[in-house]
Amino acid sequence: MTGPRIVPESTELTAAFWSAAAEGRILLQRCAGCELVWHPPAPVCPGCRGDVLEWFASSGRGTLYSYTRVEHAAHAAVADAVPYLVALVDLDEGPRVVTSLVGVDDASAVSALTARTRVTIELGPAAAGLQLPIARPSGPDADGSIDPAPPA
Amino acid sequence: MSAAVIGIGQTAYSRASQRSEWSLAVEAVEGALADCGISPSDVDGLVRYSYDSVDEAMLVRSFGWRLRYYSQTGYGGLGAPTALAHAAAAVTSGQARIVVCYRSLNGYSRTRYGRAERSFESGGGELVARGDRAPSGAFAGPYGLLSPGQVMAMWARRYQWEAGIAEQDLVGALARIAMDQRTYAQRNPAAVMHGRPLDAAGYLSGRVIATPLRIFDLALETDGAAAVVVAATDVARAASSSPVHITAVMAGMFAYAESIAIYGELRNGPTYRALARELFSVAGIQPGDLSAAMIYDATSISVLLGMEAYGLARPGAGWRAVLDHGIGSAAPVPVNTSGGHLSEAYVHGMNLVVEAVRQCRGTSTAQVQRSGPVLVSSGPSAVVLSP
Numbered sequence: 001m002t003g004p005r006i007v008p009e010s011t012e013l014t015a016a017f018w019s020a021a022a023e024g025r026i027l028l029q030r031c032a033g034c035e036l037v038w039h040p041p042a043p044v045c046p047g048c049r050g051d052v053l054e055w056f057a058s059s060g061r062g063t064l065y066s067y068t069r070v071e072h073a074a075h076a077a078v079a080d081a082v083p084y085l086v087a088l089v090d091l092d093e094g095p096r097v098v099t100s101l102v103g104v105d106d107a108s109a110v111s112a113l114t115a116r117t118r119v120t121i122e123l124g125p126a127a128a129g130l131q132l133p134i135a136r137p138s139g140p141d142a143d144g145s146i147d148p149a150p151p152a
Numbered sequence: 153m154s155a156a157v158i159g160i161g162q163t164a165y166s167r168a169s170q171r172s173e174w175s176l177a178v179e180a181v182e183g184a185l186a187d188c189g190i191s192p193s194d195v196d197g198l199v200r201y202s203y204d205s206v207d208e209a210m211l212v213r214s215f216g217w218r219l220r221y222y223s224q225t226g227y228g229g230l231g232a233p234t235a236l237a238h239a240a241a242a243v244t245s246g247q248a249r250i251v252v253c254y255r256s257l258n259g260y261s262r263t264r265y266g267r268a269e270r271s272f273e274s275g276g277g278e279l280v281a282r283g284d285r286a287p288s289g290a291f292a293g294p295y296g297l298l299s300p301g302q303v304m305a306m307w308a309r310r311y312q313w314e315a316g317i318a319e320q321d322l323v324g325a326l327a328r329i330a331m332d333q334r335t336y337a338q339r340n341p342a343a344v345m346h347g348r349p350l351d352a353a354g355y356l357s358g359r360v361i362a363t364p365l366r367i368f369d370l371a372l373e374t375d376g377a378a379a380v381v382v383a384a385t386d387v388a389r390a391a392s393s394s395p396v397h398i399t400a401v402m403a404g405m406f407a408y409a410e411s412i413a414i415y416g417e418l419r420n421g422p423t424y425r426a427l428a429r430e431l432f433s434v435a436g437i438q439p440g441d442l443s444a445a446m447i448y449d450a451t452s453i454s455v456l457l458g459m460e461a462y463g464l465a466r467p468g469a470g471w472r473a474v475l476d477h478g479i480g481s482a483a484p485v486p487v488n489t490s491g492g493h494l495s496e497a498y499v500h501g502m503n504l505v506v507e508a509v510r511q512c513r514g515t516s517t518a519q520v521q522r523s524g525p526v527l528v529s530s531g532p533s534a535v536v537l538s539p
Contacts, residue, residue, distance in 0.1 A: 006272065008290035009282045040284035040291050040415070046407065066313070068305035069363040074287075074298040075268040077279055086297045086362075088306055088414060096415050098292045110363075115313040127296030128279075134295075 003077040005129030013041050016055050024123025026058040026133050028093055039095035060121035061138070062091040067101055067113060070127070077128050084127040085110070089119055089135050100126045103136040113137070155240035156388040156395035157537065159188030159381030160506045165344050165497030167260040169375035176377035177206040177256035178214050184379040189392030190250060195381075197221035197248030199238045201231040201500060205263075206256050221248035225403075227411040229448050231255070232501025233533040234403040239382035249387050255502035256377035264373050265498070268298035286414045300450055301370045303412050305362035308453040310418055312364070315468045323364055325471035326452040327355045329487075330368040330494055332480040333449070337491030340517040344374050345495040369452040371493035378502035380509065396512040397538045399525060400435035402427060404532025411531060412450075419531060420460035420467050427532050428462045435525060435536040439463030442485050443524035444511045446504035448531065449492045455479065458529050459487070481518060489518040501530050512539045 010018045020027040030037045031045035032052040044051050065088040073079045085101035102124055104110050119135040126132040161183025163169070163176050185192055192215045198208055202224040212219060221242045225231040232255070239251040259265060271288035272279035281293030286303050297303065312322040334350040337343035350368060358366040388395035404427045408416025417423060432438060439462060447458035456470045464485050465473040479487035490496040490507035497503055508526040510516040525538040 004274070004277055004279050006279045006281055006293045006296075008294055009280050014290065066306040066310040068302055068309060068365075070296060070302055070305075070361075071363070072359065072361040074266060074302065075271075075279075078296045078298065081296060084296055086295055086302060086306070088310075098286065098295050098297050098414065100295050111319075115310075126294045128294050130294050132294055 003079060006075075006077050007130060013043060017041055020057065021132050024121070024133050026060065026091065026097060026121055027055045028058050028091070028095055029053050030056055037094050039097055058091050058093050058121065060133075062089040062119055062121070062135070064088075064113060064115060064117040064119055065090045065096055069110060081127045086127065087119070087135055100124070100132075100134040101136070102134055154385040155243045155382055155398045156385055157236070157380050157398065157505075157509050158383050158388045158391040158393050158395050159184040159190060160379070160509045161185070161187055162342070162378040162499075162503065162506055163376045165342060165374050165376040165499075167344065167374060169258055169261060173205050173256040173258050173262070173377070174210055174214070176258070176375070177204075177211060177254050177379070180256065180377035180379040181211065181215070181252055181254055184252065184381045187393060188381055190381060192217070195219075195250050195252055197239065197242050197251030199223050199225065199235045199251060199253040201228070201235070201255050202226045203228055203231070203500070204254075204256060206254075211254075221251065229450055229501050229530045230411050230533040232505050233401060233528055233530055233535040235502075236380075236382065236398055236505065236535045237401040237403040237533075240398045240401055243382060243384040243387070249384060251382045252379060253382060253502070254377060254379035255500045257499060258375040259498050260373040260375050266299050266301060266370065266373055268293075271298070285410060286412055292414075300412050301365060302362040303414055304451040304453050305365045306414070307418060307457065308364050308451075311420070311453060311457065314418070315471060317471060319364060321471055321475070325456060325474040326365070326369050327352055328474050328478050329452040329455050330355055332478045333488050333492050333494045335480055336489050336518045337495035340490050340496060343491040343496040344372055345491060365451060365453070368494070371450050371498045372495070374497040374499075376497050376499055376503075378499045378506050380502070380505055394513055394539070396509045399536045399538045400431050401535040402431045402533060404534070406532065409532050419454065419457035420470070424461040424532055425463070425467070428534070431534050431536065432463070437525055437536065440484070441524055442527050443522045444486045444489055444508070444520045445527040445529070446489075446492070446508050447487055447527075447529050448501055448504065449488055449494050452494065455487060462527060462529055462534070481520070486518070486520050489516055489520065501528070504528050505535070508537050512537050
């Protein structure tokens, strides 16, 4: 990377998330009252508006929801990174996250990606320069049909 | 609902206005008032986009207005139908009699929505991504998810997977949308892409921006402004133009449905479809009654998803409908008949509203044969206009 890195602002709401993210872990919020799990972080439960919330670490396993191979840099910060893969991953705990997708090295591997592609989360280089939780395909596809329902 | 659009105005659309957005806004508003024979001094309401650099105070000064009502609409492209929702509410509740809605944007020479430079503040040699919205928010920017087109590229891939189709079929449908809108632009001298037709070979030779989307799948970046005048029906009778009635309008919102959403359902999902049914119920029509539709086309995939959300095609079957019939003049419901954001200009939906009014008046450059209601939609925000 030669350009500036793009870094997330850490707020009172998200500081715990980013501390864990720097170590490659994705923390999720859970409501102590109704046990709903969600992302991105919110101050009250999106299900019951409970405000006793707890952080817990995702298993780091999930299924690909979608991806794109970015070929045109929309900012100078990623001019040297293109082409790169951005993915949306539905974690096994439910919530969807944005991440980088690595280990998909050639065109045939990219075209083999499906809505059943399983991924695991690891610490690695995000496209805009930071070390963050990123996704890597983890072997055989999951069974089952595509579920278009929202995560929460 | 007893509100109507009585005036429309627009500036030239270009890639180098060489004028301020303030100046463009004044010209578009003057045009819209002249179009309906309303004196500027009779305006008493104003609705702007929160994103617009031209604020109420600036236009009030330019026109010498004494307003009784002003408001702002958020979320960029959702703003055009929402602006009409505000204006209609204001005039039907007596808060105002004549309300101007506008959008002015030097979208090429000043603020390029395909670029992310405006998204970050520099700090300590780094760029700081804030908030949880995509693209460019704290959870997206560090991963290089930086432009609306990149998010919509992921919508497109997800659509392909949920529809269970090959990439070739998806690309074929997106190409058809881009080409049909470009064909409309050949009939519209105001369109930036007038004189520049697009065939399949040309589409496929366009550079890939973010797979599976190519340059021709993305909205233009242009300079220009557009405006409309909304009045209560009794005021509309005094105008020199034929009123176009606002028969139903919706400023929809639900969890994760903000303008460029990634965490919730795809834009053709069940909640979007339920909202659309409620809109049509208020209007007293079925989707098949529409004579034309203006579906917000930040990208070609937005059109496909919008067609399914608003009942112009069954969920998951819009690609087939587009491959079979296109969205051109011969389609069951012609879509984006001015060329839309892909080929006319990118005025954040306000140019789509202006075209919908032209269709209702019978003055479009690609006038549909059948007179009837016209939809303008942008995600969960939409309006039905009728002659």
